[in-house]
Amino acid sequence: MTARTARGAAAATVAAVLITGVAACSQPAGSGGSGAADSAVVGIATEPETLSPLLGYGKDGNSKIFDGLLAHDAGMKLKPALAQALPEVSADGRTYTYRLRPGVKFSDGAPFSAKDVVFTYRTILDPTTNNASRTELDAVENVEAKGEDTVVFTLKYPYAPFAERTVLPIAPEHIAGKQDVNSGEFTTKPVGTGPYVLTGWSKGEKLNFRANPGYWGGEAAVKKFTMAVIKDDDVRATRLRAGELDAAILPPNFAKALSDQHSAKDKARRTYAAKTFDYRNVTLPTHNEVTGDPAVRQALDIAVDRTAMVEGLLEGAGKPAYGPVPTDSPWFTPGTERAHDLERAKRILDDAGWKPGGDGIRVKDGVRAAFPLWYTSGDKIRQDHALAFASDARKAGIEVRTEAGTWEVIEPRMKTEAVLAGGGSPADPDFDQYLLLKSSLGGDGFNNMAWYDNQAVDRALDEGRQSGDATARKAAYDTVQRELVKNPGYVFLTHIDHLYVVNDKWDGLTTQVEPHDHGLGSGPWWNVESWKPKQK
């Protein structure tokens, strides 16, 4: 080695040290914060804009900071929370009376009472409050306190699922009532009655919680609870693998990769697949001359291979969907499953006069059986579903052109062009079916995107909404599902499982049936307050 190359090598070494030295002089980070058994760190994908229930946070129940009058158990059955018992409903279905649990305190020590409930509901119903979900309380005519411990709701019309709406969190009047409801400090520094108290929110990074020692349900065993906000799926999987997270929500391929690795460290992980009402469907707009034809709708509905989609796109983590109600729900109507039957689809189209043209695409009265299908750009699962749908439709002689766009691009076209949509709400069949199928809501915002119009369905929806009788309600929603077989307004493709990978450190983990939205309370940590450290 000449002196010259030796000096060169030395210089290169110096340079390398210079670059990596910055890294070397910091102490090892250790196992992050996830060592202790009384603390849990979970990785979530989306962050709420606000933590104020008055602006819509936690409206579907299960907020860690707040309680509603009622709450859901693991099976999504209603149970009392801030109320002592389920409400008393008057015979005409228009008056709901709640008796409140005595001795409950907000985490700042102030007592909870009926006036906080009245304040919460009245504020949400106030049009100057920027709460985009106010429509959900449309049925409420009045809410008032009868003394300290009783609240009475009067409805404009009988609304059977109303009790499901009262899981929404109750805000303290003595704090939230003294500031601007839309931008006050309460929107980011909430105070509630729930099992956890927010101790810090570093926006874009994490939310820190501590067990509320004065919680009426008893203090939680997991004392410190952290939600790390990590938007990117790759990064979330990586940080879980690096040991910085105890649990995370992951897309199917990542969850599979993590559970397939059997290193010593990875063995202590479990995958939880939460059953959901989260569907993906294709709207069939009535105002399009192709998708508006009942024969085309019916043909498409059986031309799609749902099972292949579940296996191919979701790695098996999901179910074929035949309507908004998943097949394992008690609200599902057995017998409405449709098998993949390409030959019958072709026959239906032939019989209706859609004859194959020169390029294999069918034509009827000079109209080509072709329509565009929009999906939201950047959403891989929707894109995959759209492409699979288009490929299945092509086999039946219908051309579906898939196009990507943002909602701003898609919305003005929804009346005549198909959209790969998603939704789902497990609490009550009324919640999404009414908005999805009621003819009078056609084109009202994002409600009834396909402008579905079926009088039998309209009548059944009203019956299901107003009847207080469980059997009558079941019959009504059976009618809806049977009508959707005869005249589909949407092709329902799949119900998607939500996957969570969790370190195996606790007992008592379950998942709830989950909606389309990923709230903070979704996932195995929906009941983190009742987790117990595993006995070694």
Next chain:
Amino acid sequence: MARMAGRRLLFAGPVLLAVTFGVFAIAALSPFDPVKAYAGTAGLTASQAELDQLRANLGVDRALVPRWWDWLTSALTGDLGTSSVMRRPVAEVIGERLGWSVLLAVCAFAVAVLAGTALGVLAARRRGGPLDRCATSLAYTLEAAPAFWLALLAIWLFSIRLGVLPSGGLTDAASEVVTAGQVATHLVLPALVLGISQLPWFYLYVRQGVADALDEDPVRGARARGLAERKVLLGHALRSGMLPMLTLIGSRVPELITGALLVETVFSWPGIAAATVEAATSVDFSLLAALTVLATAAVLAGNLLSDLLYGLADPRVGFDG
């Protein structure tokens, strides 16, 4: 020198004013709907009446000019308005995040400038040598590599394989307090990645500048007079070789801001860059306008800085030129 700085500052006023108006105009033309952004997923089930009510509450259906004027006049009195996407006063949002972004950017810049200069000088000294060949090809590779990819690579190596550095956040996820020690360890990877992604430009400029200077007559003369190699290199060649780099320092500022955007996202760094994207896609006028003013000011200051440095380093350059 003071005259140039003063003139630039006078000029900055109208530029900033025009930029804020531009932001409002472009945002008003953009296809994004602030009401939908505000409502989030709830907007997908809201009725039209509900969305109209929100639109009125948020005041986003007002005309462009009065809205801009209102924002400007209250901004001048110190009230930056309320961010609709963060649901908080804009001043609070910026105050909370800006410091972390500045810390990240300054550290990254230091890494890029110092390491880039050192490597550049060493490479220029032995052009074609092993260090030069390695560093230059590496620099071209890095120039092409997206910061996002570098970040994932760094996490894979330092957090997963070696387990020596945390892969994200400002502090350990479970930690409720922000301590200097924690921030220091969490800062290393993002600052290194951002710094290294900027390094090639500095390295290549310095290498070229110093190499050219070494061939120039004054340096050859200095060598011929028997001056020490060190003195020739640092005193003469580096001084004139640094000139192009000084302009570079200022012009890299915008790049640093966009680079920080990706790096902050990957490392869950709670800085201002991530908020900027959110503000833009949500048409959050108040936040977006304030952030744009900040970014424009940073670019103007960067240009001023590089001109000042250039003038100081090369006496032939007049400040009034």
